[in-house]
Structures are given as C-alpha cells and as structure tokens.
Amino acid sequence: MRFYQLILLTYFIVFKCLFIYSQEIGQSISDLEISAAKYEKENNRLELARCQTKLGFLYKENNNINKAIEYFQKAIKSNGELGNENAVKNLYVNVGMIYSEKENYEQALNCFKKSLQINEKLGKKQDLVSDLINIALIQQSMKNYAESNQNLEKAVSLAQEVNDMSSLKNSYGMLSENYDKLGNAAKAREFFDLAASLKSHIQKEEIKKFESRTKLAEAEISVKDVEIKSRDKEIRKMTREQQLTQELLRQQKELSSLKDKEFQTKERLQEARQRYTYLIMASLGLFLLLVSGFLFFIFKQLKEKKKAYEMLEQSNRQITEQKQEIELQRDIATSQKKKITDSIYYAQRIQNAVLPPVSLIEKVLPEHFIFYRPRDIVSGDFYWMTEKDGIVIFAAVDCTGHGVPGAFMSMLGVAFLNEIVNKITFNKHIRSLHASEILNQLRENVIGSLHQTGKANETKDGMDMSLCVIDFENRHLQFAGAHNPLYIIRNSSFMQIDADKMPIGIYKTSSIPFNNHELTLEKDDLLYLFSDGYYDQFGGVQNTKMFSANFRKLLLEIHQKPMAEQKRSIQEYYDDWKGNREQVDDVMVIGFKFEPQIVFSAVSQEYLWSDKNILIAEDVDFNYILLFEALKPTKAHVIRAVNGQAAVEYCRENNVDLVLMDIRMPVMDGIEATKQIRLFNKQLPIIAQTAHGEDTDIEEINAAGCNDYISKPINLKTFLTVIRKHLIK
Amino acid sequence: MESLIIKEGQSTPKIVLDKTNDKFEIAGNSLPEDVLGFYSPIFNWFEEYIKQPNTKTELHIKLMYFNSSSSKAILDILNILEDVVLKGFAVDVFWYYLEMDEDMLATGKEFEGMLKLPFHFISYIQD
Numbered sequence: 028m029r030f031y032q033l034i035l036l037t038y039f040i041v042f043k044c045l046f047i048y049s050q051e052i053g054q055s056i057s058d059l060e061i062s063a064a065k066y067e068k069e070n071n072r073l074e075l076a077r078c079q080t081k082l083g084f085l086y087k088e089n090n091n092i093n094k095a096i097e098y099f100q101k102a103i104k105s106n107g108e109l110g111n112e113n114a115v116k117n118l119y120v121n122v123g124m125i126y127s128e129k130e131n132y133e134q135a136l137n138c139f140k141k142s143l144q145i146n147e148k149l150g151k152k153q154d155l156v157s158d159l160i161n162i163a164l165i166q167q168s169m170k171n172y173a174e175s176n177q178n179l180e181k182a183v184s185l186a187q188e189v190n191d192m193s194s195l196k197n198s199y200g201m202l203s204e205n206y207d208k209l210g211n212a213a214k215a216r217e218f219f220d221l222a223a224s225l226k227s228h229i230q231k232e233e234i235k236k237f238e239s240r241t242k243l244a245e246a247e248i249s250v251k252d253v254e255i256k257s258r259d260k261e262i263r264k265m266t267r268e269q270q271l272t273q274e275l276l277r278q279q280k281e282l283s284s285l286k287d288k289e290f291q292t293k294e295r296l297q298e299a300r301q302r303y304t305y306l307i308m309a310s311l312g313l314f315l316l317l318v319s320g321f322l323f324f325i326f327k328q329l330k331e332k333k334k335a336y337e338m339l340e341q342s343n344r345q346i347t348e349q350k351q352e353i354e355l356q357r358d359i360a361t362s363q364k365k366k367i368t369d370s371i372y373y374a375q376r377i378q379n380a381v382l383p384p385v386s387l388i389e390k391v392l393p394e395h396f397i398f399y400r401p402r403d404i405v406s407g408d409f410y411w412m413t414e415k416d417g418i419v420i421f422a423a424v425d426c427t428g429h430g431v432p433g434a435f436m437s438m439l440g441v442a443f444l445n446e447i448v449n450k451i452t453f454n455k456h457i458r459s460l461h462a463s464e465i466l467n468q469l470r471e472n473v474i475g476s477l478h479q480t481g482k483a484n485e486t487k488d489g490m491d492m493s494l495c496v497i498d499f500e501n502r503h504l505q506f507a508g509a510h511n512p513l514y515i516i517r518n519s520s521f522m523q524i525d526a527d528k529m530p531i532g533i534y535k536t537s538s539i540p541f542n543n544h545e546l547t548l549e550k551d552d553l554l555y556l557f558s559d560g561y562y563d564q565f566g567g568v569q570n571t572k573m574f575s576a577n578f579r580k581l582l583l584e585i586h587q588k589p590m591a592e593q594k595r596s597i598q599e600y601y602d603d604w605k606g607n608r609e610q611v612d613d614v615m616v617i618g619f620k621f622e623p624q625i626v627f628s629a630v631s632q633e634y635l636w637s638d639k640n641i642l643i644a645e646d647v648d649f650n651y652i653l654l655f656e657a658l659k660p661t662k663a664h665v666i667r668a669v670n671g672q673a674a675v676e677y678c679r680e681n682n683v684d685l686v687l688m689d690i691r692m693p694v695m696d697g698i699e700a701t702k703q704i705r706l707f708n709k710q711l712p713i714i715a716q717t718a719h720g721e722d723t724d725i726e727e728i729n730a731a732g733c734n735d736y737i738s739k740p741i742n743l744k745t746f747l748t749v750i751r752k753h754l755i756k
Numbered sequence: 757m758e759s760l761i762i763k764e765g766q767s768t769p770k771i772v773l774d775k776t777n778d779k780f781e782i783a784g785n786s787l788p789e790d791v792l793g794f795y796s797p798i799f800n801w802f803e804e805y806i807k808q809p810n811t812k813t814e815l816h817i818k819l820m821y822f823n824s825s826s827s828k829a830i831l832d833i834l835n836i837l838e839d840v841v842l843k844g845f846a847v848d849v850f851w852y853y854l855e856m857d858e859d860m861l862a863t864g865k866e867f868e869g870m871l872k873l874p875f876h877f878i879s880y881i882q883d
Contacts, residue, residue, distance in 0.1 A: 427825040428789075484796055487828035510824075528866040530824065535831065535870045559859070563821055569882050572821055575859050611787065612823065 056085050076105035080118065087121075092129060096122055116145040116154070120161070127165060136165045156185045156194045163201055172205040179205070192232070196225035230296065234284070237303050241276055244310050269317065272310050279303060371404045371431065378405050378434055381441045383412045391419050395619035396594035398561075398601075400610070407433020408558045408613040411444050415457045416743040417500055417660055420448060420465070421617075424492040425511065425558035427532075429613045432488075440490055443472045453740065456653055462496045462505035463543035470509075470531045470541075479533035489532020493556045497548070500660065502623050504554075506544040514555040514579065515546075516586045521579060552621040553586050560612035561597075566604040573604050582618075593618055634747050637662040639684040639754060644674035644700065645716070646692045650739065654687060654716075657743055658750075671695030675703045678711065685754055686713045688733065698731045705732035712753035757808070760801045768794050769819060773801050778810060782833075783818040786826035795829040802836040809840045818852035818880075819860070827863060834871050841872060848874050855879045 059082050066075035079102035086095035099122045106114040123138030143158040159182035166175035179198045186195040203218035279299065388395060391414050401408070407426040412419065422444065426436035447468045451460050469490075473479075477486055491510035497503070506513045508526025515522040524544050529536045562578040565571065585596045597616055641663045645651040651667055658665055666683070668674035672695040674686065686704070690697035701713050715728045715736040728736055737749055762771035769784035788794040815837065822830065834849065841847050851867075853860035861877060868875040 425824070427823065427828075484792065484799060487791055487825040487832075489824070489828070491824055528862075528869070530828075532828075534828070535835070562859070565821070571854065571882055572857065572859075574854075574856055576856065611821065 056082060056089075059085065072105055072109050076102050076109060076111070076114065079105055080114070083118075083121070087125060092125060096125060099125075112145050112149065116142045116149075119145070120158075123161065123165075127161075127168070130168070132165050132169045136162060136169075139165065152185055152189050153191060156182050156189065156191055159185065160194060160197060160201070163198075167201060167205060170208070172208050176202060176205050192225060192229050196222050196229060199225060226293070233296070233300055233303075234280070237280065237307075240307050241280070244307065244314065245273065247314060269310075269313060272306070272313060276303075276306055276310065279306060368404070374431070374434060375401075375404045378409070378437065381438065382409060387414065388412065390414075392421075392619040394590050394622060395617070396590040396597075398594050398597050398614065398616040400601075400614040401429070402560070402610045402613045403430035405431060405434035405437075406613045406615075407437055408560065408615040409437040409441060410556075410615065410617055411441055413445075413448055415448075415452055416657060417498065418457045418460070419497045419499065420460075420462075420494065421497070421556065421619075422465075422492055422494040423511065423556035423558065423615060423617050424490050424531075425560070425613070425615070426490045427488045433613065436488055436490065439473070439476065440469070443469050443476075447472070456656065458498065458656065460496060461543045462494050462507035463541040465494055465496075466492070466507045466509060466531060466541040470537060473532050474537065477532070481533050481535075481537075485533075487532075489530040489534070491526075491530050491558070493526060495554065495556070497621070499623055502548045502621075504546045504548045506546070507541045509541065511556070511558065514557075514582060516553040516555075516582065517549060517551075519583070519586070521583055523579075548621045548623070550621065550623055553618060554621060555582060555616065555618045557616040558613060560610075560614040561601060561616050564601065564605050564608075564611050564614070566606050566608050570608070573601075590618060590620065634661050634751060636684075636754060637664075639663045640666060640682060641750075642666045642668055642674060642677060642683045642686045644668040644671060644686060644692065644697065645689045646670055647689075650689070650716075653739075653741065657741060657746055661747070671697055671700030671703075674700050678704050679707060683711060685750060686711060687716055687737075687750075688713050689716045690728070691718075698727060701728075701731040701733055714749065714753065757804065760797065769822075771798060773798070773805070775805060775810060778812075778814070780813060780815040781818070782830070783816070785820050786822035786830075788826070791823075791825040791829055795826075795832075798829075799832060799836065802833055806836060806840050806843075809843070809845050812846040812848075813837065813840060814848045814850060816850045816852070817864075818850075820854070820857075831867060831870070834867060834873060838871055838873055848876060850876045850878055852878045852880055855881050 059078050063075055063078035063082065066072075066078060079098045083095050083098035083102055086092075086098060099118050103115050103118045103122075106112075106118065119138045119142040123135045123142065126132070126135035126138060139158055139161045143155065143162065146154040146158055159178045163175040163178040163182065166172070166178065179202050182198045183195060183202075186192075186198060199218045199222035203215045203222055206212075206214035206218060279302065282299065388397075391412070397410065399406070399408070399410070407429045408424065409426070410421070410423050412421045414420075424437070424440050426433050426440060428436060444465070447465055448460075451457075451464065451468075469492075473489055477488060479485060493508040493511040493513050494506065495513065496505040506524045508524070509529060509531045510526050512526045513524040515524065524546070527539075527541050529539070529541075557578075559575075562573040562575045564573050566573065581597070581600055585593050588596065601614065639661075641658060643651055643654050643665060645654065645667065646669050655665055655667075666677065666681075668677055670692045671688075674688065675695070677683065678686065688697040688701055692700075695703075697715060701715075704711060704713065712734045713732065715733040716739055717725075717728075717736050718739045725736065734753055735749055737746055757775045759776065760771060760773040762768070764770035764784040765788075767785065767787045767789070769782050769786045772779050772781040774780070786794075815834075817830065819830075837847050837849075849867075851861075851864035853864060861879075864875060864877055
C-alpha cells in the first residue's frame with residue numbers, strides 16, 4: 028500500500044516542483060492571498076488561478092490540508108472558467124492524492140475520476156493509464172478488488188497500447204495483489220510472474236539503454252583520452268576525474284544490477300534511473316568541458332605557435348637587418364681601416380725619409396748593420412746621425428709608445444736633434460760639442476714642448492736614448508745615455524758604458540744634467556746601440572723576457588762575424604725567441620766597427636793636399652784655428668798671416684798654392700792685399716772669407732781679384748769643395 | 757675606503773688595492789696602449805688613500821715587463837706613497853724580479869735611489 032502512495036507522492040512532488048520552478052519562489056501565503064484577492068477584484072482569472080494553485084501547494088506544504096483543498100478547488104474553478112482543462116485535470120490529481128493520503132478514498136476516487144473524464148475527452152492515453160491505476164489503487168485501498176481489477180485490466184490494455192512498460196508492470200503487480208486478496212493464488216502467481224518478468228525486462232532495458240549511452244560516452248571518451256593523454260598534466264588530471272566518473276558510473280551500474288527483485292525496490296530504480304540520467308548528463312557535461320578545454324588548449328597552442336612564429340619572423344627580420352647593418356659597418360670599418368692603414372703606410376715613408384740616408388751611413392760607417400723592426404708599421408724607435416767636420420754623431424732613440432703615438436714622438440725627436448746640433452755648431456766648433464749637452468737640451472725641448480710639469484695625471488712621454496759623438500781623427504768617443512747603455516766589444520772582451528738612470532722627459536731627476544762619458548777608441552772596436560725592445564721580447568721555452576744578459580751573450584758570440592752576418596744572427600735569434608708570440612715593442616739594434624781611417628780615406632783621395640801650401644790671412648786666433656782644423660785632414664801645409672800686409676809679403680817671397688783671405692783685418696784689409704798680390708801674381712787662387720751678418724760687397728771682392736769666397740762659419744764639405752775647385756785647376 | 761681590484765689583462769697588470777685587508781699589489785705585465793687611461797684611477801685611489809693611510813703599508817710590485825711610460829706611472833705611485841712616509845707612517849716596497857732579470861732589478865734600484873722609501877728586493881724563479 029505504501030508503495031502506491033509513494034508513486035502518487037512522486038507524481039505530486041514532480042508536479043509541484045515543475046509548478047514551483049515556473050513561479051516565483053518564497054512568496055508568503057499572506058502575500059499570495061492579497062494578490063489573489065486583488066486578481067479576483069480585477070477579474071484577472073489567469074493570475075488568480077496561478078495564485079490559487081500556488082496557495083494550494085503552500086498550504087499543503089504547511090500540512091493545512093483543508094486550506095490546500097480549498098485553494099485547489101478554487102483553482103479548479105478558475106482554470107475551468109478559463110477552459111484550461113490540463114490544469115484542471117492536474118489539480119484534480121493533486122486533490123485526489125491529498126484525499127488519498129488522508130484515506131478519504133471516496134473523495135480521492137471522485138477526483139481521479141474527474142481527471143479520467145478530462146483525459147478521455149482529451150484522448151491522452153498515457154495520462155488515462157495513470158488515472159486508471161490511481162483509481163484502481165484507491166479501489167484496492169477500499170478493498171474493492173474486483174472493481175480495481177476491472178480498471179487495471181483497462182490500464183493494462185492501454186499501457187500495452189502506448190508501450191508503457193512501467194505502468195504495465197505496476198498494473199500486473201496490483202492485479203497480483205488483488206487476486207491474492209481475492210484468494211485466487213493462481214492468478215496472483217500469474218500476474219506476479221508477469222510483473223516480475225516485466226520488471227527484469229525493464230531493468231535490462233534500462234541497463235541496455237544506459238550501457239549503450241555509457242559505451243557511446245566511453246568510446247568518445249577513449250578517443251579523447253588518446254588525444255588528452257598527449258596533453259599536459261592539467262588535462263590529465265581532468266582525465267583522472269573522468270575516469271573517476273566512469274568508475275562511479277560503473278559502480279552505479281553494479282548497484283543497479285544488484286537491485287532487489289522485490290517491488291519495493293522499484294522506486295529506487297527510478298531514482299537510480301534519474302541519477303543515471305544526471306550522471307550521463309554530468310559525464311556529457313564533463314565531456315563537453317573536456318572537449319572545450321581541449322579545444323581551448325589547442326587553440327591557445329595554435330595561437331602561441333602563431334605568436335612564436337611571428338616573433339621568430341620578426342627576429343629573423345631583425346637579424347637580417349642587423350646583419351645588413353653589421354655588413355655595412357664592416358664595410359665602413361674595412362674601408363676606414365684601409366684608409367688608416369694606407370695613411371700609416373704613407374707616414375712610414377715619411378718616417379723612413381727622415382731616418383739618415385743609407386748613403387750617408389755607408390760613407391761614414393762602412394762597417395755597420397741596422398736591425399730595425401717596428402712593432403707596427405711606424406715606429407717609436409729611430410736612429411739619427413749627422414756628420415760634421417770629421418765628427419760623427421750617432422743616436423739610437425726609443426720614444427715611449429710605439430705605432431702612431433711613438434712615431435709622433437720620434438718626429439719630434441728628429442726635429443729637435445737636428446735643431447739642437449745645428450744650434451750648438453753654429454755657435455762653436457763641433458769639436459767642442461759634448462754628447463751630454465745634446466741630451467740635456469733635448470730633454471728641455473721635450474719637457475717644454477709637451478708642457479710637462481711632473482704631475483701624476485699628465486703625459487708620461489719621453490725618450491730613452493744612447494748617443495755617441497765620435498772624433499775619427501782623434502779616435503775619441505763621447506757617450507751620453509738616458510737609460511740605454513752603450514756596449515763595446517774590444518778584443519773579444521765586453522765593455523759597457525752605463526747610461527744615466529733617467530729618461531729624456533719629465534722625471535724626478537730631470538734637473539740633474541746627463542753625464543758625459545769619454546773613451547779612446549781602438550781600431551776594430553765594435554759599438555752596439557739599441558732599444559730595450561730586443562731583449563724585452565717575451566718568448567723562449569718558459570715565455571720569459573730575453574733579458575739583456577742573453578743579448579750580451581749573443582753579441583759576444585757573434586761579434587767576430589762580418590757585420591751583415593751579425594745582423595742576420597741577431598734577427599734569427601730574435602725570431603726564434605719570439606716564435607709565434609706577439610712583438611712586444613719596437614726593435615732596434617745598431618752595430619758598427621770603428622775604423623779610424625775611414626773619414627780620412629773618404630777625403631784623402633780627392634782632398635789630400637800634402638804637397639800644397641795654403642796661406643790663411645786671418646787676424647782672429649779663433650777663426651784661424653777653425654780653418655786650420657778644417658784643413659788638417661787634407662794634410663795641406665798651412666801658413667798664417669795676421670793681416671793683409673803680412674800676406675802680401677809672404678806671397679811675394681814664397682811658393683803659395685792658395686790664399687784664404689779674411690776681408691776685415693787691421694793694417695791692410697783683404698781687398699787691398701788681394702789688389703797688391705794681383706800686381707805680381709795673376710794665377711794664385713785667392714778665396715775671400717766673409718762672415719755671416721757682415722755687409723760685404725761681393726762685387727768689390729771680385730773686382731779686387733778674388734777667385735771665390737766662402738762664408739763663415741764654414742761648412743766643412745762646402746769649404747773643402749771650394750778649395751779643391753781652385754787648387755786642382 | 758673602497759678597494760680597487762683590476763684583473764690582469766692582455767697588456768695590463770693585476771691591481772689589488774685593498775685598504776681593509778692590508779693588501780697592495782701590482783703584478784704582471786704593463787704595456788697598455790693608453791698608460792694614463794689605465795693608471796689614472798690608480799693614482800686617484802692612492803691620492804685618496806694617503807689622506808688616511810694604514811699604519812703600515814706593504815706594496816708588492818711583481819712585474820715581468822713594463823714599458824717606459826708604465827715605469828713612469830709606477831714611479832708616480834711611489835712618489836705619492838713617499839708622502840705617507842713623510843707623515844710618519846710605515847711604507848715598505850717589495851720589489852720582485854726574476855732571478856735572471858737584472859734589468860728589472862736595476863730599475864728597482866734606480867727607483868730606490870730616487871725615493872725615500874725602503875725597498876726590499878726579492879728574486880724569484882719562474883714557475
């Protein structure tokens with residue numbers, strides 16, 4: 028009995044739920060009654076019917092059965108007036124169920140019959156089955172089993188017609204019970220079996236339906252599963268949830284298979300069925316979620332891929348642009364480098380041009396070698412020489428720095444040295460020049476021109492150097508050095524003349540003059556001048572500096588070789604030592620052999636006048652000495668006349684080959700003396716001496732009978748050339 | 757006072773000037789193209805240092821090679837340190853040279869002769 032009541036209750040609840048969900052929830056009864064009165068007043072039947080129905084349900088909920096029935100009846104009336112027969116029919120069912128609950132079977136029967144009439148009229152066979160079963164149920168409760176059975180028979184045939192297996196099974200079940208009550212065990216058994224077989228059939232159908240749905244879902248899931256498996260963890264986590272759901276579904280399936288065979292378990296089946304639907308819905312929902320998640324993921328990936336591709340393209344473009352830019356820069360750099368290199372190569376030509384010409388060195392120092400290797404194209408090392416009146420000045424200079432800055436310093440050095448030596452020899456005879464004074468003056472010039480004051484943060488530039496002044500006739504050597512010493516090898520023994528421990532440039536001791544060293548040279552002495560670049564070169568087995576000791580050892584080993592071979596040995600030793608390493612600094616090593624006759628032999632052939640008598644008419648002692656010294660290498664016989672008168676007298680009585688006639692003299696000047704000599708000797712060469720700055724009339728000199736003139740202070744070479752011209756005539 | 761630490765470069769020496777830990781060292785080779793550029797910060801550091809020097813300063817100079825402009829720069833540094841001695845603080849210069857490198861020893865001796873600083877000459881053998 029309870030079972031059928033539950034069916035009705037279910038029906039009721041479903042109906043009520045549907046109703047409530049279509050309406051506003053939570054409206055209080057009083058509010059609704061006010062509304063209903065309002066609608067009644069307004070004659071708004073539709074809203075009135077709704078309010079009444081709602082009130083019926085609310086009262087029913089609050090167990091106010093009478094009020095509930097009252098409002099349902101009112102609603103039936105209102106809906107009836109509206110012609111809304113569906114609502115009327117449903118309301119009758121509700122009221123019927125309330126009466127049934129209250130065991131007011133007469134009224135309940137009445138209500139269900141009203142519903143039945145409406146459904147017959149509307150031709151709703153499915154609802155008719157429900158009505159018939161409800162009626163049969165009430166009749167069964169009234170122990171009116173035969174009548175109940177009649178209605179059930181009708182319900183059975185209708186249920187078969189509409190293929191409502193559930194109602195059919197319920198009808199069979201009730202028939203079985205009714206026949207049981209009527210004592211017809213056979214019939215009861217027959218209908219029980221029918222109901223049971225139907226129940227199992229329904230269950231099977233349900234399961235089958237569920238299984239096919241599950242299978243479908245599973246199939247789809249497994250397809251997605253494969254795709255999902257290849258996706259990231261998050262999706263896998265979701266897959267696990269899905270698997271859990273499947274597990275849940277399987278459990279539910281098992282649960283359903285374990286369903287009690289008893290009729291009492293029927294409603295559970297229904298609930299389960301509903302739950303299955305929810306689960307399927309949920310699984311479908313989950314599935315959709317997965318698919319959309321998956322699609323979103325794919326979409327995102329595609330988008331990211333596209334973005335990455337775009338970024339790649341952009342960076343490719345940038346790289347190409349950068350490459351072009353770099354190539355452009357490289358081309359610019361290459362052309363700039365070429366320009367700079369070309370310009371440095373041109374600078375090298377200038378630097379080479381200011382170095383002493385080979386012809387001069389060959390003439391003065393025939394036995395020599397120069398190993399000169401700039402680290403870069405141009406050099407901070409340079410050598411300098413000059414030759415004046417049988418005196419040779421030779422310097423090897425190492426300017427700070429190398430390359431272009433070094434070369435700048437070297438040009439400064441060359442210019443200063445030329446200027447200094449010219450200035451010194453202008454004022455005095457080259458023989459009275461000191462090696463050290465050249466260094467002193469050079470230092471002054473460097474400090475002055477570089478504006479060095481000695482502060483820490485200013486240019487440290489300067490020079491290290493060694494300088495020799497060699498008087499070939501007297502075999503006299505002067506040496507002065509700034510850091511760089513002079514090596515001499517004599518009779519296979521090594522000598523070193525130390526340099527002062529200070530540079531040409533600002534230094535703590537730059538106010539102290541350089542020392543002048545003097546030494547008498549012997550024939551075949553070997554002199555070596557150099558910069559430290561040679562022995563400071565890194566290399567060898569241990570990659571150390573060569574050190575000066577090894578350099579000296581090398582020189583001692585090779586000093587007996589001819590100069591050209593010495594150069595080769597020095598070069599090879601350096602290259603072997605350096606190996607593949609970078610050249611540290613500019614390199615310069617100069618060596619020469621002292622040959623005392625060299626300068627004389629150079630003049631001796633053309634300028635050896637040992638058989639000639641040369642008269643020097645000169646009143647000033649110093650000027651006489653200069654001329655005397657200049658003529659000394661020629662071995663000519665030199666006679667002095669202290670004025671013009673003495674010169675005329677000497678020429679009258681002696682054999683004279685040439686006269687050097689000073690113009691300004693006491694007693695008788697040069698012009699008058701020449702005129703008088705010409706009276707008795709037309710051929711004698713007379714060469715006038717004119718002094719710089721003196722206002723001498725060349726025409727007057729020529730008119731007096733002079734053959735030529737020389738300017739004082741004399742240039743040795745010009746001087747000898749002029750004399751030779753007139754002597755050899 | 758902040759330390760001045762410069763790693764040894766291709767053509768520049770290692771510099772360690774660390775007042776806090778009493779470490780003062782110049783070591784390696786010194787032949788920078790731009791000598792002033794390299795040594796200016798070192799001069800500046802010493803100029804700052806001598807304002808508040810440590811009671812004892814031990815400067816270790818262990819150079820294999822230096823060009824002539826670097827040698828002047830080192831002399832300038834030693835000149836600055838001379839002022840510290842005049843103020844009454846102790847300064848010692850440790851001048852290292854390869855046993856066979858008499859040129860380096862000679863340069864050290866040259867500096868010693870010019871400065872009122874105690875020099876200690878330490879020869880070492882190439883490792």
